[in-house]
Amino acid sequence: MxxxxxxxxxxxxxxxxxxxxxxxxxxxxxxxxxxxxxxxxLPVVNNLAGGATLLHDRLGGRVELSQAYSYLKFFQGSITQKILYRIKYQGGQSLAREMGEKFGEDLLRYFIKENNMVLVPVPLHPMKLQMRGYNQSEEIANGISKTLNIPVETDVLERVQFHVSQTQKRKDARWEEIKNDFSSKLEKVCNRDIILVDDVCTSGATIEACANSLKLNQVKSINLLTLAIAGEKYQ
Ligand SMILES: [Zn+2]
Structure with a gap:
């Protein structure tokens, strides 16, 4: 065989x-x-059978989230790790969009759409965007948008600080570094239902920093969609 x-x-x-x-x-x-x-x-999170609490648990107490879903479990050696690597470092724009579409198809079964919702990808710093050539979270959001028919807006959040790499840092050090990274404008945020989109949730520090900026500008609700959620226990 x-x-x-x-x-x-x-x-x-x-x-x-x-x-x-x-x-x-x-x-x-x-x-x-x-x-x-x-x-x-694919190690898909079963959001209809308990998986829906994963992101809430990860961000518990730090960010008030309306709806929060991840699509894939991420652990060392998983196909998710390979997918994320290609999306981030090997010009995997079309892969990011396709994964976003698959996530969107899954979301159709349980995500509750409200009028005037908007998908907001976690932004890269302009220098990083120039180096990479694209924002992987924006490509994922474009894929989700195609399936869920919710618009993407890229001028809601701005990344105002540049860091070389954060992946190896301890949780508290990473938070100190990232907590003031994001900025948003009142007219783009006030009284809106925003769906943050990111490639992967690890400690949740990035999401917390984004959410803090949105809250300062009186966001109505924050929802979260991440293509993957990291954690060795998911093996
Ligand atoms: Zn294969």
Whole structure:
């Protein structure tokens, strides 16, 4: 069976040279980034059966969230880790949009849409945006927008401080560094239902900093959608 699959993948590789992010096997023409097999085994958070509390638990007490959902569980060695890496560092704009669309399809089953909601991607600092060429959270938001039919606005939040890298820092040090990173304008925030969109939630410090800025400008409600939620316990 394995020999057969290897042979078949050899044929596929000749005709369609793209490889699956998850298993490395060649993709069919109708597959994008991820093969059907890996797609069917994505570590999706079951938001209809308890998963909906994950982000609330992570941010518990720090941010008052109306609705908050993650799509994928993130842990070392997971396909989610590979997806996030490509989205962030390997020019994976179309992958970010496609993952956003998949997330949107999942959300259709349980997300409650209010009138005048708006998707607000967590912004990058302009220097980082220039270096990367795109904001991965904006691409994810564009994918969600396509499915949920909620507009994306990129001028609601602004990132006003630049840091080299925050991933290795301790939680308290990271918070000290990031807490004043974001700025927003009253006329863009006041009395609005805002859905923050981010690629991954780890400690929740970024979301807390965004939320603090929105609260200063009298936001009506804050909702949160993250493509992934990190945590070794999800393995
Ligand atoms: Zn695969």
């Amino acid at each position: 394995k020999l057969l699959k290897d042979a078949w993948n050899g044929v596929k590789g000749f005709v369609f040279p793209n490889q699956c992010i998850g298993c490395g096997y060649s993709l069919f023409q109708y597959e994008h980034h991820i093969c059907r097999l890996c797609e069917s085994s």
